[in-house]
Amino acid sequence: MGLFKLFLTLLLQSLTAAAMAAPDAQKLLAASDAIRNPGQPFSVRVILTEFQNGKQVDSSNLLTFSRSTEQNAQVASLVQFVAPIRDAGKLMLKNGSDMWFYDPATKASVRLSPQQRLMGQASNGDVVTVNLARDYKATILAEEDIQDGESKTRRSYKLGLAAATDDATYANIELWIDADNSRPLKGRFFAESGRLLKTVYYRRFMPQLGTERPTETVIIDGLNPQAVTLMRFSDYTARVMPSNWFQRDYLPRFQP
Numbered sequence: 520m521g522l523f524k525l526f527l528t529l530l531l532q533s534l535t536a537a538a539m540a541a542p543d544a545q546k547l548l549a550a551s552d553a554i555r556n557p558g559q560p561f562s563v564r565v566i567l568t569e570f571q572n573g574k575q576v577d578s579s580n581l582l583t584f585s586r587s588t589e590q591n592a593q594v595a596s597l598v599q600f601v602a603p604i605r606d607a608g609k610l611m612l613k614n615g616s617d618m619w620f621y622d623p624a625t626k627a628s629v630r631l632s633p634q635q636r637l638m639g640q641a642s643n644g645d646v647v648t649v650n651l652a653r654d655y656k657a658t659i660l661a662e663e664d665i666q667d668g669e670s671k672t673r674r675s676y677k678l679g680l681a682a683a684t685d686d687a688t689y690a691n692i693e694l695w696i697d698a699d700n701s702r703p704l705k706g707r708f709f710a711e712s713g714r715l716l717k718t719v720y721y722r723r724f725m726p727q728l729g730t731e732r733p734t735e736t737v738i739i740d741g742l743n744p745q746a747v748t749l750m751r752f753s754d755y756t757a758r759v760m761p762s763n764w765f766q767r768d769y770l771p772r773f774q775p
Contacts, residue, residue, distance in 0.1 A: 542659070542676065544657035544658050544659045544676075544678055545652060545656075545657050547657065547659075547676055547678065547696055547701060548651055548652045548655070548657040548678060548680070548694070548696075549652040550696075550701035551651070551694070551696050551701050551702070551703045552650055552651055552652050553701075553730075554701060554702055554703065554730060554731075554732055554733075555703060555721075555732065555733065556585070556594070556648050556649075556650070557727075557728040557729070557732075557755065557757070559728070559757055560584075560585065560586035560587075560757065560758050560759065560760050561584075561585060561586075561728060561755055561756060561757055561758060562582060562583060562584045562585070562754070562755075562756050562758050562775075563582075563583050563585075563752050563753070563754060563755050563756070564580070564581070564582055564583075564752070564753045564754040565580075565581040565582075565583055565598075565646055565750060565751070565752055566578065566579070566580055566581075566750070566751040566753070567579040567580075567581065567637070567638050567639065567641055567646070567748060567749070567750055568748065568749045568751070569638055569639030569640075569746075569747075569748050570639075570746075570747045570748070570749070571745060571746055572745045573745070576639075577638055577639065578602075578603075579600070579602065579603065579606065579637075579638050580600075580601040580602035580603075581598050581599065581600055581601060581646060582598070582599045582601055582775070583596055583597070583598050583599075583646060583647065583648070584596065584597045584598075584599070584758065584760055584764065584775070585597075585647070585648035586760050586762075586765070588614070588615070588765075593614075593615055593650065593653065594647075594648045594649065594650050595612075595613065595614040595615075595765040596612070596613045596614075596647035596648045596765075597610065597611070597612050597613075597764055597765055597773070598610065598611040598612075598613075598646055598647060599773075599775060608623045609621065609622050609623065610623075610770050610773060611631065611643065611646075611647075612628075612765065612767060612770060613633070613643075613644075613647040614765050614766070614767075615686065616684075616685055616686035617630070617767070618630065618631040618632065618633055618643060618644075619631060619767050619770070621770040621771070623771070626771060628767055628770055631643055633647075633686070633688040634688060634689075638748065639738070639746065639747075639748035640717050640738040640739065640740050640746060640747065640748040641738055641748045641750060642688065644688030644689075645688075645736075645738070645750070646750070649688065651680065651692075651694075653683075653684065654682065654683060654684045654686070654687040654688075655680035655681060655682060655683055655687060655692065656680070656681050656683045657678045657679070657680050657694075658678065658679045658681075659676055659677070659678060659679075660677045660678065660679045660693070661676075661677040662674070662675070662676055662677070662698065663675060663677060665695050665704065665705060667704045667705065667720065667722065668704070668705070668720030668721060668722030668723075668735070668737055669722050669723070673695075673697050673698075673699075673704055674697070674698040674699065675695040675696055675697055675698055675704055675705075676695070676696050676698055677693060677694070677695050678692075678693070678694045678695075678696060679691070679692075679693060680692040680693070680694055689708045689709060689710070689716070690709055690710055690711040691708075691709040691713075692706055692707065692708050692709065693706065693707040693709075694706045702721070702724060702731075702733070703721045703733065704720070704721060705718070705719065705720050705721070706718070706719040706721075707719075708741075714741065715741035715742075716741045717738050717739060717740060717741050718738075718739045718741065719736055719737065719738050719739070720736070720737040720739075721733035721735075721736055722735050722736075722737065723735040727752075727755040728755045728756075728757060732752070732755070733752070734751065734752045734753065735749065735750065735751055735752070736749070736750040736752075737749055737750075738750065
């Protein structure tokens with residue numbers, strides 16, 4: 520009986536130590552968010568380039584303005600289309616669960632879905648600032664070595680993310696986070712049906728607004744690996760932005 524009690528005591532101690540050593544999945548996700556997104560109002564230039572079978576077929580130049588709202592740590596984003604010329608001046612607004620597209624030629628704003636494709640493999644929801652820790656419930660699935668977007672082996676935590684809000688862009692995500700520094704390394708994004716929509720690699724980390732952030736995101740189509748969209752981020756700038764920039768009614772008057 521004494522040996523049995525000793526065994527139980529050692530087992531409980533072992534389980535307690537393992538639980539204390541295991542990182543908190545939601546905190547890991549929040550730390551990864553902080554690397555992707557500055558914790559202050561900012562703008563960033565986003566260059567989208569679409570490739571098919573290794574050849575460039577399209578590109579777009581965007582300027583994104585983002586700031587946190589007072590409600591629930593949401594992030595509001597306003598996207599201004601800069602190029603090509605046919606799209607210059609168009610706007611896309613994401614505020615809470617609402618997403619709108621404004622065309623100055625028609626002076627009309629229409630509702631959008633974050634899941635709709637913007638260009639290539641990039642959806643509308645991919646070009647706005649997203650707080651994953653708010654929109655998803657995270658669990659740790661594994662600790663494993665993976666090849667990152669620059670073909671380097673990284674020790675990582677594999678997180679499973681389940682949508683926790685109605686305005687989450689994807690139903691489920693698998694996200695690999697660097698175990699040493701919480702950098703996002705790789706993501707697999709799924710539809711409600713369980714179909715793989717895309718695989719994403721975060722790479723080329725460079726100093727931007729106080730920390731090293733990914734300046735390139737490679738998006739690979741879930742069905743056709745020859746369909747690739749590259750997102751480049753540059754010119755991160757801290758800004759003071761009025762709240763009315765992020766209101767639908769203000770879109771016709773927007774001047775950055």
